[in-house]
Amino acid sequence: xxxxxxxxxxxxxxxxxxxxxxxxxxxxxxxxxxxxxxxxxxxxxxxxxxxxxxxxxxxxxxxxxxxxxxxxxxxxxxxxxxxxxxxxxxxxxxxxxxxx
Numbered sequence: 229x230x231x232x233x234x235x236x237x238x239x240x241x242x243x244x245x246x247x248x249x250x251x252x253x254x255x256x257x258x259x260x261x262x263x264x265x266x267x268x269x270x271x272x273x274x275x276x277x278x279x280x281x282x283x284x285x286x287x288x289x290x291x292x293x294x295x296x297x298x299x300x301x302x303x304x305x306x307x308x309x310x311x312x313x314x315x316x317x318x319x320x321x322x323x324x325x326x327x328x
Contacts, residue, residue, distance in 0.1 A: 239263050
């Protein structure tokens with residue numbers, strides 16, 4: 229069974245054909261809507277910008293959001309701390325076993 233799908237996304241009144249995994253369709257459609265919403269937001273806020281400037285602002289906005297999410301989801305410091313705590317617990321358990 230083919231798990232892929234061909235869709236056409238409309239972004240900034242232009243069609244973009246994509247071949248994607250079927251279970252990713254909603255993510256792509258929501259991403260296209262997000263781009264259009266941001267383009268409209270910047271066109272309203274900065275009416276004298278060029279089209280390239282709008283696209284640059286959208287790219288910057290999305291990259292900024294991506295960085296925030298990346299930093300928020302960085303669990304490595306927590307994983308390292310949990311590992312140290314587990315080592316401490318195991319050491320305590322081992323010391324208690326030696327006392328019994």
